[in-house]
Amino acid sequence: MDSMSGKIVVVTGASTGIGQAAAEAFARDGATVVLAARSEGRLVRIAADIENAGGRAVPMAVDVTDRTAVFEKMKEVAETLGSIDVLVNNAGIGLLSPVEGMDPEELKRIFEVNFFGLIWCTQAALPYMIRQKRGRIVNISSVAGKRALPHISAYCASKFALQAFSDSLRMETAEHGITVTVVCPPRVDTTFHDTPLMRQKGQRMSAPSISAEYVAAEIVRATRKGSREVVVSFYGKFFVFFHWLSPRLLDFIMKRLWMRLAMKKTKKAGTEDQG
Ligand SMILES: NC(=O)c1ccc[n+]([C@@H]2O[C@H](COP(=O)([O-])OP(=O)(O)OC[C@H]3O[C@@H](n4cnc5c(N)ncnc54)[C@H](OP(=O)(O)O)[C@@H]3O)[C@@H](O)[C@H]2O)c1
Secondary structure: OOOOOOOOOEOOOOHHHHHHHHHHHHHHHOEEEEEEEEOHHHHHHHHHHHHHOOOEEEEEEEOOOOHHHHHHHHHHHHHHHHHOOOOEEEEOOOOOHHHHHOOOOHHHHHHHHHHHHHHHHHHHHHHEEEOOOOOEEEEEHHHHHHHOOOOOHHHHHHHHHHHHHHHHHHHHHHHEEEEEEEEEEOOEOOOOOOOOHEEEEEEEOOOOOEEHHHHHHHHHHOOOOOEEEOHHHHHHHHHHHHHHHHHHHHHHHHHHHHHHHHHHHHHHHHHHHHH
């Protein structure tokens, strides 16, 4: 794709973070963006801001775990806007928990949103892409989908599953002119880390992060090129390369790093308690 001009781009998880930034970047590039998430008020405001800036945007309130609703909404998009050219499966949640104490309902929720939600959206958009003999499916994974980290095992597993699903889908859909891209960002500074499921003793874990806008630019670039996979940023690439080079050494470093982060947080919480 030389430009996104005139293309219909559906972005899930567009009410904040990477999804919002990606939707804004696609709109600046000339696409009509369909903003999908549950927070309707936020979607309406973001769509209005995009339109005020000269772009085209449509809010679409939907829970990606509701398969029936996803199919209805995708049909509505294809019928009213004429096609679905790009689907960015970005909606996702994290879970920070040691395996030992993991809540079964929270574990299921991770897979319902990150894995099954992505499949429902893909299945709902695919028939329109196959009919028009073109399309781009862009699945937002993580470096944690290339290399697991401690205390986010369920999240990592959901992203590894996403990778396998994407690799399989790519082979199935190539004959229809559909490309499948996997985007793997490192840690990004978004509200992802503020949700109750991602807080450690009520606190946000601190670590170096990149911006959602940086990731959004990579998503647009990869979509245009129809890339197979993109690991975002030097840090992300180095992390994945390090795993390939010496997984045992990286295990050792990540264990040490995690303990240091956890101890820092515990100390801080203790100091605050005394205060
Ligand atoms: N932040 C990071 O460090 C990081 C790093 C690597 C990869 N990622 C991946 O990037 C993607 C976006 O993350 P983010 O950092 O932008 O997170 P975020 O700021 O928390 O945004 C998550 C988005 O997903 C939507 N969402 C959650 N559950 C949903 C559901 N059931 N149905 C529809 N939409 C739902 C949320 O909207 P509503 O609540 O309005 O529904 C929100 O728009 C995720 O797949 C995440 O795994 C994030």
